[in-house]
Amino acid sequence: xxxxxxxxxxxxxxxxxxxxxxxxxxxxxxxxxxxxxxxxxxxxxxxxxxxxxxxxxxxxxxxxxxxxxxxxxxxxxxxxxxxxxxxxxxxxxxxxxxxxxxxxxxxxxxxxxxxxxxxxxxxxxxxxxxxxxxxxxxxxxxxxxxxxxxxxxxxxxxxxxxxxxxxxxxxxxxxxxxxxxxxxxxxxxxxxxxxxxxxxxxxxxxxxxxxxxxxxxxxxxxxxxxxxxxxxxxxxxxxxxxxxxxxxxxxxxxxxxxxxxxxxxxxxxxxxxxxxxxxxxxxxxxxxxxxxxxxxxxxxxxxxxxxxxxxxxxx
Amino acid sequence: xxxxxxxxxxxxxxxxxxxxxxxxxxxxxxxxxxxxxxxxxxxxxxxxxxxxxxxxxxxxxxxxxxxxxxxxxxxxxxxxxxxxxxxxxxxxxxxxxxxxxxxxxxxxxxxxxxxxxxxxxxxxxxxxxxxxxxxxxxxxxxxxxxxxxxxxxxxxxxxxxxxxxxxxxxxxxxxxxxxxxxxxxxxxxxxxxxxxxxxxxxxxxxxxxxxxxxxxxxxxxxxxxxxxxxxxxxxxxxxxxxxxxx
Amino acid sequence: xxxxxxxxxxxxxxxxxxxxxxxxxxxxxxxxxxxxxxxxxxxxxxxxxxxxxxxxxxxxxxxxxxxxxxxxxxxxxxxxxxxxxxxxxxxxxxxxxxxxxxxxxxxxxxxxxxxxxxxxxxxxxxxxxxxxxxxxxxxxxxxxxxxxxxxxxxxxxxxxxxxxxxxxxxxxxxxxxxxxxxxxxxxxxxxxxxxxxxxxxxxxxxxxxxxxxxxxxxxxxxxxxxxxxxxxxxxxxxxxxxxxxxxxxxxxxxxxxxxxxxxxxxxxxxxxxxxxxxxxxxxxxxxxxxxxxxxxxxxxxxxxxxx
Ligand SMILES: Nc1ncnc2c1ncn2[C@@H]1O[C@H](COP(=O)(O)OP(=O)(O)OP(=O)(O)O)[C@@H](O)[C@H]1O
Ligand SMILES: [Mg+2]
Numbered sequence: 001x002x003x004x005x006x007x008x009x010x011x012x013x014x015x016x017x018x019x020x021x022x023x024x025x026x027x028x029x030x031x032x033x034x035x036x037x038x039x040x041x042x043x044x045x046x047x048x049x050x051x052x053x054x055x056x057x058x059x060x061x062x063x064x065x066x067x068x069x070x071x072x073x074x075x076x077x078x079x080x081x082x083x084x085x086x087x088x089x090x091x092x093x094x095x096x097x098x099x100x101x102x103x104x105x106x107x108x109x110x111x112x113x114x115x116x117x118x119x120x121x122x123x124x125x126x127x128x129x130x131x132x133x134x135x136x137x138x139x140x141x142x143x144x145x146x147x148x149x150x151x152x153x154x155x156x157x158x159x160x161x162x163x164x165x166x167x168x169x170x171x172x173x174x175x176x177x178x179x180x181x182x183x184x185x186x187x188x189x190x191x192x193x194x195x196x197x198x199x200x201x202x203x204x205x206x207x208x209x210x211x212x213x214x215x216x217x218x219x220x221x222x223x224x225x226x227x228x229x230x231x232x233x234x235x236x237x238x239x240x241x242x243x244x245x246x247x248x249x250x251x252x253x254x255x256x257x258x259x260x261x262x263x264x265x266x267x268x269x270x271x272x273x274x275x276x277x278x279x280x281x282x283x284x285x286x287x288x289x290x291x292x293x294x295x296x297x298x299x300x301x302x303x304x305x306x307x308x309x310x311x312x313x314x315x
Numbered sequence: 316x317x318x319x320x321x322x323x324x325x326x327x328x329x330x331x332x333x334x335x336x337x338x339x340x341x342x343x344x345x346x347x348x349x350x351x352x353x354x355x356x357x358x359x360x361x362x363x364x365x366x367x368x369x370x371x372x373x374x375x376x377x378x379x380x381x382x383x384x385x386x387x388x389x390x391x392x393x394x395x396x397x398x399x400x401x402x403x404x405x406x407x408x409x410x411x412x413x414x415x416x417x418x419x420x421x422x423x424x425x426x427x428x429x430x431x432x433x434x435x436x437x438x439x440x441x442x443x444x445x446x447x448x449x450x451x452x453x454x455x456x457x458x459x460x461x462x463x464x465x466x467x468x469x470x471x472x473x474x475x476x477x478x479x480x481x482x483x484x485x486x487x488x489x490x491x492x493x494x495x496x497x498x499x500x501x502x503x504x505x506x507x508x509x510x511x512x513x514x515x516x517x518x519x520x521x522x523x524x525x526x527x528x529x530x531x532x533x534x535x536x537x538x539x540x541x542x543x544x545x546x547x548x549x550x551x552x553x554x555x556x557x558x559x560x561x
Numbered sequence: 562x563x564x565x566x567x568x569x570x571x572x573x574x575x576x577x578x579x580x581x582x583x584x585x586x587x588x589x590x591x592x593x594x595x596x597x598x599x600x601x602x603x604x605x606x607x608x609x610x611x612x613x614x615x616x617x618x619x620x621x622x623x624x625x626x627x628x629x630x631x632x633x634x635x636x637x638x639x640x641x642x643x644x645x646x647x648x649x650x651x652x653x654x655x656x657x658x659x660x661x662x663x664x665x666x667x668x669x670x671x672x673x674x675x676x677x678x679x680x681x682x683x684x685x686x687x688x689x690x691x692x693x694x695x696x697x698x699x700x701x702x703x704x705x706x707x708x709x710x711x712x713x714x715x716x717x718x719x720x721x722x723x724x725x726x727x728x729x730x731x732x733x734x735x736x737x738x739x740x741x742x743x744x745x746x747x748x749x750x751x752x753x754x755x756x757x758x759x760x761x762x763x764x765x766x767x768x769x770x771x772x773x774x775x776x777x778x779x780x781x782x783x784x785x786x787x788x789x790x791x792x793x794x795x796x797x798x799x800x801x802x803x804x805x806x807x808x809x810x811x812x813x814x815x816x817x818x819x820x821x822x823x824x825x826x827x828x829x830x831x832x833x834x835x836x837x838x839x840x841x842x843x844x845x846x847x848x849x850x851x852x853x854x855x856x857x858x859x860x861x862x863x864x865x866x867x868x
Binding site: 179180183184186187189190191193194195196197198199200201202255 | 368369370389390391394395399400402406408409410411415418419420422423424425429467468470471
């Protein structure tokens with residue numbers, strides 16, 4: 001979108017693009033284990049991207065796990081009660097979560113700062129409690145089981161599905177980054193009064209961003225549940241689904257569409273190794289990353305690289 | 316004889332807690348005229364603009380624009396209707412560049428596409444004497460900041476425009492530049508302009524008519540020459556302003 | 562001013578009437594509600610202290626309590642002493658933990674954007690709970706003490722009395738904090754800093770030092786409160802999270818800076834919660850009522866602020 005592009009950044013873009021395609025296709029050649037890692041990376045990648053898309057408006061959500069869990073349940077319930085085809089349940093989950101987010105968002109998007117952040121945390125908890133208590137529909141505390149998993153558990157097919165979802169998520173994020181949305185959300189984040197005076201309907205743009213990002217989280221939840229074939233209130237609404245995406249997005253760099261992607265790929269792959277060495281409490285790393293990144297490099301990797309590139313081009 | 320004003324208010328009033336910041340004000344602004352809004356610190360000038368622009372809703376009274384009561388319309392709708400304003404305390408959107416700051420009005424108040432908005436914003440910026448439009452706003456000097464502020468307001472295609480102490484902090488040559496710009500815009504585009512200023516020289520050069528506020532009320536109105544001789548105004552405002560200016 | 566006073570009187574009246582009705586319905590509901598309110602208020606007060614003075618929402622608040630409970634647990638196990646004896650070590654240790662957390666993390670964000678503060682303390686919360694998870698696994702732990710089963714009987718209803726200790730604890734924390742803020746030089750400085758940090762700096766108060774001590778005091782209090790918590794409840798690494806949220810909501814309901822109102826807001830929420838629990842089949846839904854109330858409260862609070 002920037003009118004002047006240096007040759008350096010064009011080359012960087014190409015290198016990045018080719019590398020990206022290579023990394024994305026690699027697991028398809030490398031076999032089921034690589035595909036499993038790739039799936040997990042993509043799951044958190046989409047969540048991280050969606051979280052970042054919302055925070056570009058200045059609204060901090062701790063509710064990722066809530067919409068993820070809701071999507072998981074929507075998909076499994078549709079499979080269980082309606083016998084819907086797995087791939088369609090992803091769509092349904094997206095719609096259900098979007099509707100819930102629209103209803104909830106129309107109220108809570110009047111809140112700002114800590115009030116909004118903590119309310120989203122409470123929302124995730126509310127969803128979990130409702131699902132847990134709605135025994136005869138959701139299976140209550142024991143959760144629910146599907147008769148089979150998506151694509152019969154074919155790792156390559158599932159990986160491809162996640163890859164498609166990941167590409168869609170990045171496309172949505174790029175659309176946010178380069179369209180009118182970018183102007184609206186940045187203006188709202190910087191100064192709401194100035195934004196209003198330019199004719200920006202703040203509430204409308206916040207609602208659009210909230211509904212879209214929540215729906216993305218819901219679809220990821222659905223795809224996750226379809227891969228493993230079960231849901232429980234504790235596992236499907238687990239805090240990890242909030243913690244990890246946050247860490248990935250911060251590490252890669254907030255307020256950019258490539259930051260969360262870079263963060264997810266680097267940390268996602270690293271995380272898989274970590275899991276092997278410290279099976280319990282490997283999540284501490286994500287907490288540490290959040291703290292360290294905020295203290296030492298608040299703009300993340302992408303921010304560092306950009307600053308470096310600017311230095312080079314000024315020399 | 317019905318006189319049709321672009322913008323007028325009827326007994327416009329707002330109170331914050333016990334403080335009545337704007338008190339039963341009847342104000343009007345016609346196309347093409349430049350009106351001065353003056354008064355001592357805390358008189359209610361900025362609050363009046365905020366009421367007109369929809370950042371505050373009145374406790375009582377009405378804001379009428381083209382014969383429509385817009386008292387309860389939110390700020391973003393009023394920007395689209397054509398009520399433009401600058402801010403006394405300028406807060407540029409720091410994560411957007413100079414031209415992107417100006418593009419917002421074209422994008423959202425006028426509903427343009429990105430490409431058209433960029434071209435239109437560039438045009439307005441150049442009209443105002445701005446250059447190097449992709450700069451981050453942190454690199455602007457004070458004159459450029461003020462010019463950008465006017466450009467941002469113009470980007471919403473205002474029919475009436477309020478400038479809240481836009482000259483404050485400028486030296487005398489810079490002030491003259493901005494005075495010229497405002498006059499040109501008002502006459503070329505037929506805008507009604509409301510100018511809030513503490514510098515009396517600016518008011519004298521720019522405006523045909525002046526409204527004096529004090530304690531939220533209009534205490535005098537008329538041409539500058541008359542106003543400046545009004546003993547009430549002198550005691551409420553000019554005395555204090557002369558002290559403050561020196 | 563008189564308007565808020567009238568509002569408070571009306572609110573107070575409603576609470577009293579509701580309390581009498583509940584007492585007539587099921588006395589134990591009121592008793593357990595009051596006991597629980599003590600626990601909630603005690604936990605919320607130190608968070609209110611930090612929010613009021615340092616103006617930071619400490620999302621690691623519940624985790625501080627959790628860490629304190631674990632420290633007391635292992636101390637009392639390894640030394641073979643009563644948890645309340647171990648507390649004599651836990652509280653100062655937590656005071657030190659508070660200093661450490663402030664110096665290492667929060668101090669770098671106090672002047673920064675609110676979003677960064679929230680994410681930072683969220684990160685600290687995750688580090689603490691995951692650290693405990695790493696060291697002790699996620700297994701639930703509990704100390705069995707015979708004195709906690711004490712009970713009393715009035716008429717035909719018998720009920721546990723040990724939890725009244727939480728009411729005493731809340732009262733002690735509240736009175737202690739009020740005395741600290743009003744009577745001690747340090748506390749007065751903290752109040753001044755809370756109201757206007759720049760002004761306080763000008764009149765020669767060391768703002769950073771005040772912040773450090775306030776966070777340390779809050780953490781030290783969590784050392785005590787965590788110990789009390791351990792004597793009655795099971796602990797696990799994630800036990801603190803819910804209390805962070807509940808505390809924030811109680812503070813928001815009371816109004817930031819208003820410590821005594823926290824007792825009232827705790828009473829309302831705790832009694833409401835135990836009433837729902839008393840309805841057959843309602844126990845699972847009790848937390849929902851809590852969170853729904855919380856959102857309601859936050860919404861009305863922030864609406865009032867914006868209008
Ligand atoms: N949001 C608000 N809440 C409470 N009081 C307000 C608010 N906005 C303005 N006021 C009060 O209303 C009065 C008028 O303020 P206003 O900013 O309109 O004055 P002004 O004429 O623009 O003064 P100045 O020349 O200093 O800019 C002042 O006493 C101010 O403190
Ligand atoms: Mg003003």
